[in-house]
Amino acid sequence: MEKKSIINGKTIFGIILAIPVVLFVAGVLSAQIPWFSEKPPLEFNSDMDNQFKAKTQQGTSFFADRATSRPPVEGTVPREGSKYKLQMNEVASADSLYKNTLVKNDFVLARGKNRFNTFCLPCHGADGKGQGKVVQKGFAPPPSLVVQKASDYTDSKIFHIISAGQGVMPKYADKLSEVDRWAVVHYIRSIQEKNGLKPNSNQQLALSTSTKGE
Amino acid sequence: MYFSKKLENQIKLGGLLVAAAVGCLFLTGYFGFNNRVADKGYRPEQPVPFSHKLHAGELEISCMYCHTGVEQSSHSPVPSTSTCMNCHSVVKSDSPKIKLVKESYENNTPIEWKRIHYLPGYAHFNHSRHIRAMIDCASCHGQVETMGVVHQENRLSMGWCLDCHRNPEQYIVPARPISGIFTGVDPMNAVNKETGKYKLAVSKPITSPQFGQYETEIPKTIVEGIPTPKHAGFGPENCSACHH
Numbered sequence: 254m255e256k257k258s259i260i261n262g263k264t265i266f267g268i269i270l271a272i273p274v275v276l277f278v279a280g281v282l283s284a285q286i287p288w289f290s291e292k293p294p295l296e297f298n299s300d301m302d303n304q305f306k307a308k309t310q311q312g313t314s315f316f317a318d319r320a321t322s323r324p325p326v327e328g329t330v331p332r333e334g335s336k337y338k339l340q341m342n343e344v345a346s347a348d349s350l351y352k353n354t355l356v357k358n359d360f361v362l363a364r365g366k367n368r369f370n371t372f373c374l375p376c377h378g379a380d381g382k383g384q385g386k387v388v389q390k391g392f393a394p395p396p397s398l399v400v401q402k403a404s405d406y407t408d409s410k411i412f413h414i415i416s417a418g419q420g421v422m423p424k425y426a427d428k429l430s431e432v433d434r435w436a437v438v439h440y441i442r443s444i445q446e447k448n449g450l451k452p453n454s455n456q457q458l459a460l461s462t463s464t465k466g467e
Numbered sequence: 468m469y470f471s472k473k474l475e476n477q478i479k480l481g482g483l484l485v486a487a488a489v490g491c492l493f494l495t496g497y498f499g500f501n502n503r504v505a506d507k508g509y510r511p512e513q514p515v516p517f518s519h520k521l522h523a524g525e526l527e528i529s530c531m532y533c534h535t536g537v538e539q540s541s542h543s544p545v546p547s548t549s550t551c552m553n554c555h556s557v558v559k560s561d562s563p564k565i566k567l568v569k570e571s572y573e574n575n576t577p578i579e580w581k582r583i584h585y586l587p588g589y590a591h592f593n594h595s596r597h598i599r600a601m602i603d604c605a606s607c608h609g610q611v612e613t614m615g616v617v618h619q620e621n622r623l624s625m626g627w628c629l630d631c632h633r634n635p636e637q638y639i640v641p642a643r644p645i646s647g648i649f650t651g652v653d654p655m656n657a658v659n660k661e662t663g664k665y666k667l668a669v670s671k672p673i674t675s676p677q678f679g680q681y682e683t684e685i686p687k688t689i690v691e692g693i694p695t696p697k698h699a700g701f702g703p704e705n706c707s708a709c710h711h
Contacts, residue, residue, distance in 0.1 A: 262474060269481040273488035280496020289508045289618060296502050304588030320577040363652045371529040371647035375554075386526045391558050423553035428535050 337416040337426040347413035353456040355435040357442075365440025368433050372425055381444050393421050398441055404450040411438050503585045510618035511581040515567050523612035523645060530604055530611070531647035538649070541593040545580050548572045583619050584608075590625070590709050601650050603640040606631070612645055625709075632704060 296302075316323070330336070339346055355361060376385040381398035388394045396403070403411075415434050418424035429437065442452045470478065503509075522528050531537060533546040548571045555565050571578045586592055597607075604611065609620030621627055631638040642648035 260470075262477065265474070265478060265481060269484055272485050273492045276488055277492040277496040280493040284497045284505075289510050290506070291510060291512055293503050293509060293511070294506050299502060300587065301589055302502065302504060302585075302587035306588060308582065308585075318576060359652050364649060367647065367649045370644065371531045375526060375528045375532065387528070387554055387558065390526065392554060393557055421557055423556075427549075428532075 337424075339413060339417055341417045341419065341424070343417075344410060344413055347409040348407055348455065351409045351412050353408040353412065353435055353438060353454070355432060355439065357439045357456075361436045361439055362443055364433065365436035365438070365443075368429060368437050369440050372428060373437070376422070381441065395422060399445050399448040399450065401450065403441075404445045404452045407453055407455040408435075408438050408442070409455060411441060504587055505622040505624055506585075507619050507622045509583055510616050511583065513580055513616070514578055516564055518615050519611050519617055520613055520615045527645065529645055529647035537594045537598050539595055541591070541595060543594045548578060583617060584623060586623055591711060592628075592709070598648055601642045601648055603642050603648065604646050605640045605643065606638060628709065629704060 338350065370379065374385055375387040376383070376392060376395055377398060378384045378388075383395045383397050385392075406414075412434055414422070415429065415437060416424060416426040425434070442454060445452045522533075523530060533550055534543045535546070535550075537543040548568055551565075551568050552572050555568060559565055560569070567578060570576070607621060608617075611617060642650050
């Protein structure tokens with residue numbers, strides 16, 4: 254009787270077939286493991302992933318200074334609102350040039366609060382008293398916004414300070430749209446009122462401006 | 468001798484085949500399924516040792532302070548140097564770690580931050596669409612405010628996008644204050660008060676006016692139980708929504 258070996262042609266053939274499959278699966282699986290890596294992976298075939306177009310944060314060989322985010326062409330006008338015209342030291346003209354025409358309502362206040370907490374809170378603190386986290390780490394402490402002095406400022410003056418900055422406070426005209434800035438002004442007014450102050454609002458509602466023209 | 472001559476030849480041939488398979492298949496398996504797009508855990512060294520853990524985590528600077536454009540644009544730009552200088556003109560202005568930022572600001576040269584998240588050129592993602600639906604950054608980027616060095620948290624595969632589009636409730640983290648996402652009058656707008664989970668607002672079409680105009684409020688009608696973006700725009704599974 255012939256001894257039957259377990260290793261016959263069929264099993265060997267099976268193993269040979271199985272090894273590549275196992276390896277392939279192992280390769281796939283190890284690619285799924287999120288190793289922390291400092292280098293991007295090698296790509297054998299990157300399909301059409303990398304197209305000749307500029308993505309943000311990628312230098313481009315198209316411009317000499319390699320920047321992909323370009324300054325606006327000279328004479329460009331913003332699509333919404335207008336460029337803030339005054340420099341930091343031209344506070345005096347703010348009252349006549351910029352009037353608060355935004356109607357105050359819950360929605361505007363909510364928007365103002367959201368923008369205030371995003372852009373002002375790091376320095377001025379959530380309560381406006383000037384004790385933000387960045388100040389605790391060494392930024393020049395801003396004066397409180399909920400004192401008589403600040404509530405005596407007109408809406409236009411606060412708008413000016415947000416748009417053009419004051420002293421070491423940076424300007425926010427590039428980060429907040431014009432309407433958003435007025436919404437922040439309304440919000441500051443509302444926290445001043447909560448602290449028992451009577452803000453010197455020089456608000457001029459849209460109604461009166463629109464009746465005088467046309 | 469255990470094997471017959473024929474079998475021995477077969478084994479030799481098999482050995483060669485196996486060796487070839489080791490080379491090709493492991494590598495195709497590995498690299499074929501690991502490209503820049505899917506590279507979860509990618510964490511390049513940046514030109515400036517900037518830490519989100521410090522700025523967003525400890526100092527509680529909201530994401531939108533720096534990544535300002537997310538609400539309006541498809542991209543969430545990494546901030547320009549002037550944004551850093553808002554604070555670093557005063558704070559730590561002499562630190563050697565800030566040197567490059569200062570130079571960049573003074574000479575008007577961009578800092579070349581290495582890009583981490585990278586969709587292929589033929590797939591289009593739009594941040595504003597998701598941010599206005601009050602989806603938190605953490606749903607897609609993980610808890611960035613705990614990362615000393617940002618890494619990619621998710622494989623940006625098509626399946627990943629579609630998983631969420633089909634069952635948003637399972638994947639979406641509702642807007643958190645640190646992100647600075649506007650949730651309308653009621654800050655709990657994005658959350659189902661009972662389950663604490665995200666609920667989807669029927670949002671405005673992509674072309675609707677910016678927040679700047681305020682005539683149209685952020686979604687007023689909140690439809691519960693229909694947590695799919697099926698009503699809006701192209702529809703979340705329409706190829707041309709992402710591959711236009």
